[in-house]
Amino acid sequence: MPQDMNRFNYYLNPIARLGRSNYSVGFPAAITLLAVLISEAIAYLIFKNPESVGLFAIFVFVGLIIYFSFRDGIKGGLVTAILTILYYFYIVFSRHHSGDRLVRDLETIGIFLALYVTLAVIIGWLRQKIDGLIEREGNERRRLQTIVQQLPVGVVVTDKEGKIEMANKQADIILGAKIPKGHKVGREPLVKANYKNKPISNSHSLILQVLTTGKAIVDREYVIDKENKRKIHLLASATPIFNREGKVIAAASILNDITQQKELEERKDDFVNMASHELKTPITSMKLYVESLSSRLGDKSGERTKKTLDSIKYQIIRLQNLVSDLLDVSRLQTGKLSFNKEEFRLDSLVAETAQELQGSAKQTILCSTSSHLRVSADKFRIYQVLTNIMTNAIKYSPAQSQIKIKVVKEDGRAIVSVQDSGIGITKEQQKKIFDRLYQVTDDTEKTFPGFGMGLYISKEIIKRHKGNIWVESEKGKGSIFYFSLPLFNK
Numbered sequence: 001m002p003q004d005m006n007r008f009n010y011y012l013n014p015i016a017r018l019g020r021s022n023y024s025v026g027f028p029a030a031i032t033l034l035a036v037l038i039s040e041a042i043a044y045l046i047f048k049n050p051e052s053v054g055l056f057a058i059f060v061f062v063g064l065i066i067y068f069s070f071r072d073g074i075k076g077g078l079v080t081a082i083l084t085i086l087y088y089f090y091i092v093f094s095r096h097h098s099g100d101r102l103v104r105d106l107e108t109i110g111i112f113l114a115l116y117v118t119l120a121v122i123i124g125w126l127r128q129k130i131d132g133l134i135e136r137e138g139n140e141r142r143r144l145q146t147i148v149q150q151l152p153v154g155v156v157v158t159d160k161e162g163k164i165e166m167a168n169k170q171a172d173i174i175l176g177a178k179i180p181k182g183h184k185v186g187r188e189p190l191v192k193a194n195y196k197n198k199p200i201s202n203s204h205s206l207i208l209q210v211l212t213t214g215k216a217i218v219d220r221e222y223v224i225d226k227e228n229k230r231k232i233h234l235l236a237s238a239t240p241i242f243n244r245e246g247k248v249i250a251a252a253s254i255l256n257d258i259t260q261q262k263e264l265e266e267r268k269d270d271f272v273n274m275a276s277h278e279l280k281t282p283i284t285s286m287k288l289y290v291e292s293l294s295s296r297l298g299d300k301s302g303e304r305t306k307k308t309l310d311s312i313k314y315q316i317i318r319l320q321n322l323v324s325d326l327l328d329v330s331r332l333q334t335g336k337l338s339f340n341k342e343e344f345r346l347d348s349l350v351a352e353t354a355q356e357l358q359g360s361a362k363q364t365i366l367c368s369t370s371s372h373l374r375v376s377a378d379k380f381r382i383y384q385v386l387t388n389i390m391t392n393a394i395k396y397s398p399a400q401s402q403i404k405i406k407v408v409k410e411d412g413r414a415i416v417s418v419q420d421s422g423i424g425i426t427k428e429q430q431k432k433i434f435d436r437l438y439q440v441t442d443d444t445e446k447t448f449p450g451f452g453m454g455l456y457i458s459k460e461i462i463k464r465h466k467g468n469i470w471v472e473s474e475k476g477k478g479s480i481f482y483f484s485l486p487l488f489n490k
């Protein structure tokens with residue numbers, strides 16, 4: 001007898017036995033024989049008339065056939081039906097029926113035989129089908145549970161009310177608490193955690209949001225503060241589960257412990273920050289020494305020495321730019337990049353920057369701007385964005401081609417565009433070029449030096465000025481980089 005069932009349910013309640021296909025033949029046979037004995041005892045001992053069994057025999061045994069075919073499938077139903085028919089034969093012969101009566105009785109038994117067998121087969125078959133379905137669903141569930149338990153990420157599955165139906169070991173480990181089955185998500189948070197530096201509440205429950213909106217949520221970052229222990233960084237996603245009609249019937253949430261990754265990133269950022277700070281001073285001194293050396297030598301230096309000193313200066317400036325980009329990236333990562341806003345004319349800054357870069361460019365830079373486009377922004381940082389986009393246009397387009405720069409006014413914004421007819425960027429790469437340290441790697445482009453920091457820094461600067469930055473480009477045909485800034489109006 002299975003542990004989850006009591007004696008009554010196991011032996012007598014066919015509903016409780018649904019999904020278990022351990023059909024018995026002995027039990028129906030024994031109970032049918034017992035019913036035969038009782039029927040005979042009632043006829044002979046109580047009514048003292050062997051012919052009194054008639055109706056009793058029909059109803060009780062039909063009931064038994066229905067019951068056992070539902071309890072024990074076709075086998076159970078048939079064994080009850082056959083024993084019942086044998087009993088009917090016994091009644092007919094033991095009561096010495098003869099002549100017409102015997103023929104009528106045998107005909108009736110034949111009809112009952114057909115009826116009982118049909119009943120047993122239909123009900124038994126239905127029972128077996130239901131068991132098959134339940135078993136299949138159970139197997140599916142067990143298979144899913146085993147897979148979910150093995151996953152390296154935490155998984156929590158709830159029903160449509162948000163009650164937890166399934167949670168794997170990894171979820172317990174990540175949250176540092178046993179997730180109770182049946183707990184209603186959002187009623188009270190399972191753990192203390194922060195989202196965007198504020199304690200989480202019901203409204204932050206991904207599962208509840210997903211259940212009400214029916215839309216998946218991807219990669220939300222939470223920080224769990226384990227009392228007296230280290231912080232845990234959690235990346236969580238949740239998705240609704242729909243039935244065939246498209247109604248939300250459940251939700252699943254995936255929890256990923258990214259603490260190690262975060263700590264490593266923090267250590268890396270600290271290192272980059274420290275290293276670039278340490279590099280800044282000697283590079284500045286080197287630049288000063290070279291400058292003082294070249295001014296001391298003055299016109300006395302030969303052509304070769306002058307060339308060498310210029311190359312050293314150029315390389316030092318490159319190094320300086322690189323270190324300052326590195327510092328900016330690490331400041332952005334740690335949220336320490338600050339802006340000194342002032343009011344200035346963007347059109348003038350664009351024109352000046354374009355003129356300045358024309359000096360070192362082999363391309364022709366054409367610049368057309370609307371006038372008096374005032375913005376309130378960090379001038380140095382916007383200049384940094386402009387030089388980055390313009391030097392990219394110079395770097396990634398052929399000499400003697402044209403670079404067109406425009407500043408226009410549109411819906412209360414100033415839009416700057418820098419168009420080149422260079423190597424262009426594929427649609428796939430366009431999605432990534434504004435990411436940190438992303439560089440297009442392709443055989444034709446290996447000759448261009450860079451670290452993929454410029455556009456990332458530019459994007460962050462523009463974003464923090466409430467502007468937008470984007471690109472339109474076709475591989476091989478050229479690119480147009482745009483950025484917008486809100487206009488300053490008093």
Ligand code: ADP
Nearest residue numbers: 392393396424433439440450451452453454455
């Ligand atoms: P990098 O220092 O490599 O230039 P950026 O962040 O400025 O870094 O640019 C990222 C990548 O975007 C570059 O490596 C380059 O592949 C691509 N890119 C940027 N500007 C252009 C352009 N005008 N034409 C073609 N590709 C460009």
